[in-house]
Amino acid sequence: MRILQGILLLLILFTNPVCQAGDWPQILGPYRNAHAADETIAASWPAGGPELKWQRPVGSGFAGVAVFQNTLVLFHRVGDQEIVEALNAVTGEPIWKQSAPVSYRGTFNPNDGPIAVPLIHNNWVYTYGITGRLQCLELKTGKVVWSRDTHKEFQVSDGYFGVGSTPIIVEEKLLVNVGGKRKNAGVVAFSLDKGFTLWQALQDDASYSSPTSAFRHGRFYAIFITRLHLTGLDPKNGNVLFQFPFGKRGPTVNGADPVVIGNNIFATASYGVGGFWGQIEQIGTREIWRSEKPMSSQYTTPIEYDGKLIGIDGRQDIGTARLICFDPQTRKVEWAENDFGYATLLEADNKLIIMKTDGTLVLAEASLDAYKELASEQIFHSTTRALPALSNGLLYVRDSKTLKCLKLGSDAPVTPEKTTTN
Structure with missing residues (x-):
């Protein structure tokens, strides 16, 4: 494993649930940085694209799936029900289903389904619905352990697109980008087992960015991008450890997650916000640069690779977007694939797995020298926004109608035992 990435993964391991090889239990994978653990991916695909292992219909929503020990958790909306389902990750066979009524209607965007990726921790599943319903379910049965109506309790508005930030677990607390600025509840910490409020902090609205975490200078940091700030919080009590302005008022969103590289932090957004590069110091932090160049990403979180960042510069809805690799220290673009x-x-396995919003799946080398495409295939014929998930050589991708399981690895995972449905 590359030295810098290895150090980063080791540090992040201390602040996230323990995972086994092949798990993808939360947004952006086991370490929340879009790097898969111990996966072997084929360097080419057969004619017609990757083998389709199974597929099934899904309802509305942009939430990608989570996978833990070959149990897949799907979060979507069918009719007037927001539904959490557990499936056998290898076969797609249903295990259990839990549902709750929802009445949200999209305004700026017609989507009315959940956006936040489920979070699996030990024997529990946490979901954050589009109207702010935060709940904990038993992983084996789907039984509701607890639930909270965060928007009602903390006086939160729906925002432009409803809820879109996946919670994080740091130091055995569930930390959520709630956005209750009138209640000093921009971020709220909940107990894992009971859902009790442990602390609340920040007078800020929520964003669509999901938080990350880091262990630096002998302490833990919970790092959030809210509506208007990039903030580091002490997960013990919610105290602000650092804060920078980030974002703009008006019809804008912060969608990409913060990226920690060593003692540095990167954030990016479109809408004239651009990129931010700062340093986490033992006493305070400092801004190094902020600029719309070279990366202003609407909602894609870039990937750190050997100290460089690989990601999307541009927007999905307006203009063009390019795939770039750049050095955040110098802002030098190493390579760019325009349009x-x-x-x-x-x-995974030194390869980039890229899900384009036009439904095309691309495999490329994770190279710092040039864009090197290995394979490409049209998987969907519709706009595809949900984040992909990779587990034991199987890639899970979905649009607003279908969830597909594609074989990218050479070995099939072991089929888990069937669990009684709820």
């Missing part, structure tokens, strides 16, 4: 189109991406 690539908007996409989300992950890294």
